[in-house]
Amino acid sequence: MARLNLLEETRFEKLPVTVYPDKLTASKTVAKRIADIIIRKAAKGENAVLGLATGVTPIGVYAELVRLHKEDGLSFKNVITFNLDEYFPMLPSSSQSYDAFMKEHLFNHIDIDLTNVHIPDGTLKQEEVAAFCLAYEQKITALGGLDLQILGIGRTGHIGFNEPGSAPNSGTRLVSLDDLTRSDAAHDFGAKSKVPTKAITMGIGTIFKAREIILMAWSAKKAPILKKAVEGDLSADVPATYLQLSDHVEFIVDKEAASELTRFNTPWLVKDCVWTDLLIKKAVIWLAKTLNKPILKLTDDDYNNHGMAQLATEKGPVYNINIQIFNKLQHTITGWPGGKPNADDSQRPERAIPAQKRIVVFSPHPDDDVISMGGTFIRLADQGHDVHVAYQTSGNTAVWDDDALRYIEFSLDFSKSQNIKADAIEKLYGDTRGFINTKQSNQADPAELQAIKGLIRKGEAIAGARFVGLDDDHIHFQNLPFYDKRKTNKNVSYEDDIQQTVALLQQVKPHQVFAAGDFADPHGTHETCFNIILEALKRLSKTEAWVNDCWLWLYRGAWFEFETYEIEMCVPLSPDEVERKRLAIFKHQSQKDRPVFPGDDAREFWVRAEDRTSETAKIYNELGLAEYEAMEAFVKWKF
Template sequence: MKTNLSSQITLNRVSPKYYRPENAFEKSVLTRLEKLPTDIFESFEEGANKIACDIAQTIRDKQKTGRNCVLALTGGDTPRSIFQALIKMHKEEGLSFQNVIVFNLYEYYPLASDAINSNLNELKEMFLDHVDINPANIYSPNGTIEKDLIFEHCAQYEQKIQEVGGIDITLLGIGRLGNIAFNEPGSRLNSTTRLILLDSTSHDEASKIFGGVEKTPISSITMGIETILDSSKIYLVAWGDEKADIIKKSVEGEVSDVIPATFLQTHSNTRVVIDLLAADKLTRIKHPWLVTSCDWNDKLVRSAIVWLCQLINKPILKLTNKDYNENGLSELLALYGSAYNANIKIFNDLQRTITGWPGGKPNADDTYRPERAKPYPKRVVVFSPHPDDDVISMGGTIRRLVEQNHEVHVAYQTSGNIAVGDDEVVRFLHFINGFNQIFNKSKDEVINDKYKEIREFLHNKKDGDIDTRDVLTIKGLIRRGEARTACTYNNIPLNRCHFLDLPFYETGRIQKNPLGEKDVEIVRALLQEVKPHQIFVAGDLADPHGTHKVCTDTVLAAIDLEKQAGAKWLDDCRIWMYRGAWAEWEIENIEMVVPISPEELRAKRNSILKHQSQMESAPFLGNDERLFWQRSEDRNRGTAALYDNLGLASYEAMEAFVEYIPL
């Protein structure tokens, strides 16, 4: 069973020549705008394995000479795959960590003495508890220390690093503002270990660990820039396209305390290790025509011409030969013969992505339409990772499909229970209690006892406590009710509203279980039952460890098994990927875009608002202050504005899709 098919989706089909040059000369040409040595890998697994092998080799080299290997390690999701590779080497190859000393790069402050959620605990759970490191060789800032002792504590931490001979390898992630080890924007080059106030963005990112912003410590004791730069070797690691913008600024930008990661440019032995998604905004990947001759394909041509339009603020059909020549795109003139020919080609390509018939238009010529006319009506399954992703991501398209008489099913893959606040549970408990007092003539003691038990648990609940199964069940029921209301609003019969409750999600924690066979079989059973002509699936692949990615992998694995089994329904099925509230498909990748009128956009907003628990009180709104309906509308209007500025049809809003072709 293939459980990681989403990592093999490479939408732009980037030519290996841009990220894996054949010789030093080609590399010097491609990377001439890069100020940090950068290694790009096709997948994060490949990059993680390379770093793990380098660390393992350093440990072994030190062992041969009887010396210790000193590592400075970060927490978070970024290093997880590196740690997994090292654990595998320990168990299968006998790699010993007896000579390894670890320094925790940062610790949250303040922490309660019995705090479960700490960076050190995360490091232990992910890595240290699974290898033979001596616990006495693990050093960390103390997040529980008295505030007036912090200065002395930080000085002792610096002294301990010196006593062991300095750090051999530092493993860094990067925040969205360029912070490294919680050295926030404004950190100085000469900074050492100290207490620092978390930036609001970092604070929001950390809230994923603590289960909400209000529960997250506001500070961190962090290793300073100067201390990090004293390391013999540094790895800066990033996976996923949500890190693409900051990687470009860190690698190609000027050294500045506004982006602390740029200080790494002053270090003689730093390597940036990223996957193709995180490399997406680097010039050699995003705009290769600015640094080398290109292997032109339709998507790269579309990308280049749209870039040119935005650069000089012209619609496609007004571009001239001079525009191409003055902005590094003379190769396209040679390829097409003139600006006019190139303009017409790309204009027509983009025009043909627009359709008001996302299920295909019956009795129409579908030669240049993104969806085929037959069969009609179609059976459609929309997979929604959480119980609101369907309406947030493609609510307008869902209404179109229903109005055009297609048989629309919505499959909610997870319960979404951990994203419901405790106050929502209390609100529903008040209702249940009142209902029983008014209508329950028998005064059921079991119900009353359960009510008291849950209220008492919530009253005594501490930060880091996992909800009981009863509380999680109620939170899941809240989200089910909201999803059913939204489906009814969109005229989808409730017998086509499926709650899959995939087991991988049901941990009660932020960290989920790995994708398993049972998850895939649940999805596969639904596909076998419906035999859809269209499947819509989440394409948010930015976070290698996010729920959306796991849910997408579940669907793709089920489809792959059906393909291997020779399922006939797949011969007449197309799979479309949508994106959520935060990002849209790049225009060079869009293959179908559905216009939304002002009235349809208002109806989409109303369907999102049916999910009341996910409005202001949702624990995981993130660092974006806009509500989900606002994010969604801004994204949809932004897509429409892009098409409008390129000289295409002008609409209120648009929802975009990319087709997935099973491997």
Template structure:
């Protein structure tokens, strides 16, 4: 089974010379805006492999010199790929850690003696799998008394000094540009200390502690000066979520608002990134500013939209002077005039807009995103959780139903972990209150009712819900989903709850995708044989489930892609409440009227358990319906600013083509 097909989705065809140029001269031109040496690899796996080799080479060099190699290591998920490769080298290539000393860069505070933490995590992914002397491993102590922290931190610094300082610091690029647990506001001269953590940092470790609430609010962390005191510093970063902060750290002036930007002051520091995390760097996002380009339709579209934003003009008002003044004279040479480029891109964008997401029957579909035939179509909308369908494409879903397509909605996971105990107890108390009136107050029911009530009352942070409670929370989410589908007009028999097994762990940390998950999706596809599939394409999913669900669908499609009906099926990717597709990627834009937007909001509000008390709202104080509306309105406003028709809102989609 191909379990990670989402990682092979390449929306951009990024020429390798933009990120791995052949010579130093070209590299100098490409990186003229970059203030820190930066290596970019096509994938996180490739980048982690190169970092691991660099660490191993340093260890071997120190061993030949008869010296210890002193490492400061982070425990964030971004570093785990490096550690896996180091463990492989130890097991298969004889790489020894006997001359290595490891300092853990941070630890949560306060911690119970048996609580999870960064030290235990570092042991699990690296230390317990190599031949390092336990006496050569140092870590901040999250269990010490608070009044002892100051002295402990001073002693931690002295231990590093006594060993001759750090040879290498290896940490991941944090969610807000932080290094270790040095949050925005940390100063360049900061040393090891107690730090109050931001919610994003805590959210990153929610899986380790089984819930957001259980993650400690502070940590003991090496300071910026301690980390940068190493002879060499490597910061790894993967995924598009961090890409805006990556650009600030590398191209903007150093600032305590993005602590990673302080690497600019270190001569032997570097960032190691994959293409997704580096996508906002000038050489990838606007390469025409630093080099001659290999122009294709998507890059031309991106350049023109960028030019419209720079000049404040719609597409058809751009002039030759606008192109020449902003580094796009190459396009004038290719097309002969601004007008020729303008009209091409205007028409390309115009053709993405359709009020018929399932195709318009009896119409010329030459320039439409979807085919006119067959009509009506059999459609499956895959939703990772029991609300992503209406949050992400509720307007389009309503259009498909109203235009008489046979629409099915498949909820891939139960979403039960996102139901709060208070929401569940509302139903439990209701059942207890009406049990006698409706004659189901049996001894068995009353015992179960008391057991659930007692468990919730005594529940502690990190406790896993019982199977009965998880089942109740699943039923709550299913009921809300059915209500929303009924409001939109989806037939009750067309609502499917797949409950993929990878999700059902009872904790934030999920299992791995398996063939069982894939086969559940495949069975539904083979049963319905859809003409059109919609799937969540959140490649930068904030909490992981969306990406696994996407992989489950893509793995199922890969298995049946050669079946005749599948060859004629179109697959459209939508995005969630957090972000929209970049306009250079959008291939179908579905306008939503004010009335349809109100209906979309109402359908989202049917998911009552996911309103104010939803545990995954994160730092953004807007509720899901507000995020969705703001995102859809912003897309419509962008189309309007480019000189296209003015709509209330737009939902956008990108087509997925199965790998051959």
């Protein structure tokens, strides 16, 4: 019976998917599978031939293999490896090369014979590549093929660098990289323009010949493409769908990556559910959106024909369910994000008391505050709350070199016009211009240039916060040290960052904290900054009574918005407030037009912000609620 239930739950899935609670557990499982192959082959006096991948996804697997080698004596002397791909052109000594990656994360820490390591050669002349690729294939074939191939999946659906349009029988070859793939790699190279346009990759046909194939995926960023790969039709537009044709493939994913699979995202379509309040809200909103109907117009037939008959039976009548969800959505809407004074707050998202709240708005980058919650920020200041803003990082990475040079030139010209000695500035200008002219991909800026870029962002942030209505003593530019440390060292301590945040929170003792809950930013800065805030609050909760009255609200909007069913506070904006928010965003001139790291969204940040808030308003209206110009959404963090 359990087996039948599982088959019913996974009936939309066209290949085996195993879901683990987190990527660490999943990575250890994959590492154990690899170790078992190595041990089994060694016992027979045979070599284990492994196909390896690079990128963030397999790092945990390699860390566990290193641990098994050092602590459990796992030997790699009988292991032969073939890497999936390499950028072209690319020097092995470059920090972005997959040769350097494999040495850093695996080969330098185990007893593998480096003559058994094979990685596509990014130093070849282009006319030499075809012969190299043929020889690569022949080496794999001569060894009896790959025992195991591990894969990640790109947001284009690529496996290896087999981008959309790749043939299912393709072999190792030179390929052109998709624009989205290059955007995702931009941070590693310092800018998208510096990412190579080509790569050498094993083909899908080569991958298929492996006796076992494991594709791994972690985080919600991979959820949309994973759903296409697992549940979608075979398509050259999503090369990973070709893995559906294999009898020896398994997808190993964490729960976030699996979140959009039918069995997790819309479970009522495949099984009976335990109908929690949140699941009911999600299902009813989904049904209304699917049918393009306001919630109050949904009928029994709508429920019964869309997998929700159980809900109608257990919690009905249907119209009562509709009213309940409609009221819940209506109660999320408030023009008083700090709480409405002298009002009944039993159906409001925020408390009425105290009428004037102390508030800290944390902004991971110096513009996330106005981009993601600028209208609410303005509303809180206008309504008389004691609002502070804390810019957590300098954001200096996201300033163009020529913008920094322009500011130095301004300082130099100003000093000359005022007959101020400018020897130091002249030297700085010469040194900076010389560095920029010879700068390598992803080369760290010297401290002086980092400082200049940070000051550019700081000036813009202060201008934006002043425009919102804050006094200078309520504007805190934290410049948390992890941001610069992490550019040269992936394993940094966050203790200084936490202590600095603790001190600020102790100073303000806020009733409300607003923090970025959008963890899809390309650099991972948002998530790191949120974890620092969370740890600071957890520590303070042990000694400071005010923390018990502090509510933590999460905002999104720079990259993605909250799903409608998740929203717990929705602040409507008037056309005038949308305009004021736009002008606050415009204060960040270095990020206007074309930021250094735009992600895969080509729109300017102010356009993204307006489109997303107007889309939220449109959704609320289509569900049957009032029509607003725009709405900013928030979710309360549950400690």
